[in-house]
Amino acid sequence: MASDDLATSTGTRPNDPLAAYLSDLAVQLPGPRHRRDAILTELRDGLEQATQDRIATGLPPSQAAAAAINQFGSPHAVADAFAGELTTAYARRTIAWFIATGPLVGIWWLLLLHPSPWRTGLIALVAAIPVIPLIIAAIATASGTLATTGRLMRWLPETGPRRALSATITIAMLCMIIDLTMITMIMVSGTPPRPLMIIASAASLTRIVCSITTVRHTGLMRMVQIDHEVQR
Amino acid sequence: MLPMRPELLKGHLDALLLAVLEPGPQHGYAVIESLRSGSDGALDLPTGTVYPALHRLERAGLIASDWQTVGGRRRRAYHLTQAGHIALSEQRALWDQFSTAVTALLKRRTWPATT
Numbered sequence: 001m002a003s004d005d006l007a008t009s010t011g012t013r014p015n016d017p018l019a020a021y022l023s024d025l026a027v028q029l030p031g032p033r034h035r036r037d038a039i040l041t042e043l044r045d046g047l048e049q050a051t052q053d054r055i056a057t058g059l060p061p062s063q064a065a066a067a068a069i070n071q072f073g074s075p076h077a078v079a080d081a082f083a084g085e086l087t088t089a090y091a092r093r094t095i096a097w098f099i100a101t102g103p104l105v106g107i108w109w110l111l112l113l114h115p116s117p118w119r120t121g122l123i124a125l126v127a128a129i130p131v132i133p134l135i136i137a138a139i140a141t142a143s144g145t146l147a148t149t150g151r152l153m154r155w156l157p158e159t160g161p162r163r164a165l166s167a168t169i170t171i172a173m174l175c176m177i178i179d180l181t182m183i184t185m186i187m188v189s190g191t192p193p194r195p196l197m198i199i200a201s202a203a204s205l206t207r208i209v210c211s212i213t214t215v216r217h218t219g220l221m222r223m224v225q226i227d228h229e230v231q232r
Numbered sequence: 233m234l235p236m237r238p239e240l241l242k243g244h245l246d247a248l249l250l251a252v253l254e255p256g257p258q259h260g261y262a263v264i265e266s267l268r269s270g271s272d273g274a275l276d277l278p279t280g281t282v283y284p285a286l287h288r289l290e291r292a293g294l295i296a297s298d299w300q301t302v303g304g305r306r307r308r309a310y311h312l313t314q315a316g317h318i319a320l321s322e323q324r325a326l327w328d329q330f331s332t333a334v335t336a337l338l339k340r341r342t343w344p345a346t347t
Binding site (some may be wrong): 038039041042043044045046047048049050053071072073077078080081082084085149150151153154 | 259260261262264265278279280281283284287288291292293294302305306307308315319
């Protein structure tokens with residue numbers, strides 16, 4: 001667990017009030033683990049600095065630590081403040097994963113169907129691989145979300161955590177439809193089974209399972225995010 | 233001076249953070265302290281406002297961070313990027329315009345009587 005790792009990695013004493021505070025905070029932070037650990041490490045440094053500053057003014061260490069914790073706010077309030085950023089980090093990481101799996105799955109289908117657009121033209125390519133418009137839609141959604149939650153938010157309207165989660169669900173569902181369409185298409189074509197077909201279908205099936213898991217997990221996160229926004 | 237409510241800073245926090253980091257790299261807690269001391273205690277912002285805002289500015293490429301080890305602790309220090317320096321200049325120009333206009337309207341004066 002992140003809280004245990006934090007306590008042991010920083011050599012924290014078990015009765016240290018800062019460690020207890022950070023452990024409490026750790027269990028309330030959502031999102032990717034490495035991001036949570038980075039936030040906790042950063043907050044620990046801030047808390048220790050705040051404690052030292054108070055000790056320097058003459059406060060006893062226990063009172064200094066309590067005052068520093070009081071300044072930082074309750075674990076619930078701090079976790080709440082970081083929820084949006086961590087949700088966006090989760091969405092960005094998941095979208096990046098889908099982008100990475102695109103070529104890994106697509107290459108087997110291209111090798112199996114070997115379309116030749118330079119000979120037959122775009123219409124023939126879409127006829128051979130009818131999911132191309134869906135692939136374009138998934139890439140556009142992924143690129144747009146990554147751009148407007150990253151560098152380009154300096155110029156473009158920033159995508160909030162809830163919309164980033166919606167985009168993640170959209171991309172996962174598009175991938176699911178793409179994979180199901182390709183598997184169905186090859187099954188009904190009556191092509192005799194061969195190794196390449198098995199590899200391509202297995203890659204798509206694996207991604208379908210991952211997409212279902214993503215849709216369920218992201219859907220739950222989105223509901224939590226909506227509750228969070230309503231409470232604000 | 234009485235602390236100001238964080239909501240009042242909406243739209244100006246990014247510029248304030250960039251301005252605090254302009255002289256040189258600082259860690260998150262030092263940024264909070266600089267905001268407070270630089271405003272005579274008026275800008276006493278909570279942790280939950282400053283740290284996520286710093287991370288957001290980093291995602292936007294206006295600041296960057298480095299992890300250092302100071303006194304056995306891991307510390308994340310932030311510094312302005314070239315884009316951050318440019319953005320700060322733009323924000324300063326906008327603020328000068330905005331504050332001049334608002335001050336002109338808000339200052340106490342006798343308005344000419346209408347007949």
